[in-house]
Amino acid sequence: MFDHLKLLRCFSFTASRDWLFKQSFSNAGLRSVTTDLSHGNPLASTSMHCWIPKSPNRSKPNLLLLHGFGANAMWQYGEHLRAFTGRFNVYVPDLLFFGLSSTSEPNRSESFQARCLMRLMEAHGVERMNVVGISYGGFVGYSLAAQFPEKVEKIVLCCAGVCLEEKDMEDGLFKVPNLEEATGILIPQTPEKLKELIRFSFVKPIKGNVYGVCRGEERFDQINTQRS
Structure with missing residues (x-):
């Protein structure tokens, strides 16, 4: 008997959604960049992938969007991106251990994530920013604001139990x-x-x-x- 599920698996839902999200991010004026944060240290290699503005407008405020646990930049914000790009220079990273971001460091804390994010933003010339964090991204955003209060102008935490x-x-x-x-x-x-x-x-x-x-x-x- 013909197995229709095998046929359905041949048409990858996730791959097609990834392709559509990539197109939508590009059409919204963003480009995909992976930044090496290890500073030449092969024993602790760290790289973070981020969608950044193709042509940043220095008159606009900067907005950092942090995804939740189990998601990545595209899947979390793909359907909401255009609501922000008209008013902000939008930066949407994959947090470490998600999407295309990775590290050989054993540290798994939100504070480590936050420090890497700050190095990433500095590498792209961002000095001050507004932050939106969903779920796990809210924990990372909270740590970012706590460690670098002079860099974070405003922060919005969505579904993040930082006081849990x-x-x-x-x-x-x-x-x-x-x-x-x-x-x-x-x-x-x-x-x-x-x-x-x-x-x-x-x-x-x-x-x-x-x-x-x-x-x-x-x-x-x-x-x-x-x-x-």
Whole structure:
């Protein structure tokens, strides 16, 4: 019997969306740049990818958009970009360990992310900026503002529990009881955990196997490929 799911996998949803987002970012006046932040140190190589203005307008304020956990610059802001580019010089980086940004440093803290972001912005000649951070990006943005208050003019934190305490989870604030369970969902190691993450991510259940199974497994395969 003909397996229609195999046929659907031949037409990559994620690859086509990536292509569309790249076109939309380019059409919005941004270009893709990867910057080496390691300063020639091969033992601690760090590079960050960022969408930056093709022709920055020095009369406009600068806006740094930080994506959330599990996303990247394009997937988080692709559908909202044009709302900002008319009024700001927009910079949209991939945070380290996401998208095309990487490091061999063992440090995984938000403060390290923030320091690397500041080096990235300085490399592009940005002295002062406004910041928008979603979820995990909000934690990084908060750390950026705390470490470099003279560089950050305004900051907007969206869905970022910077004041969250462990007892809040124990008191039932979320559907998961502790950080370990949350980590198992946010960093899925199996297709089943990825599907659980998708169920948590949507208000209404996604109908049909095409999205829930085919696309979910495809994305999981891509995640594993990037890790290996």
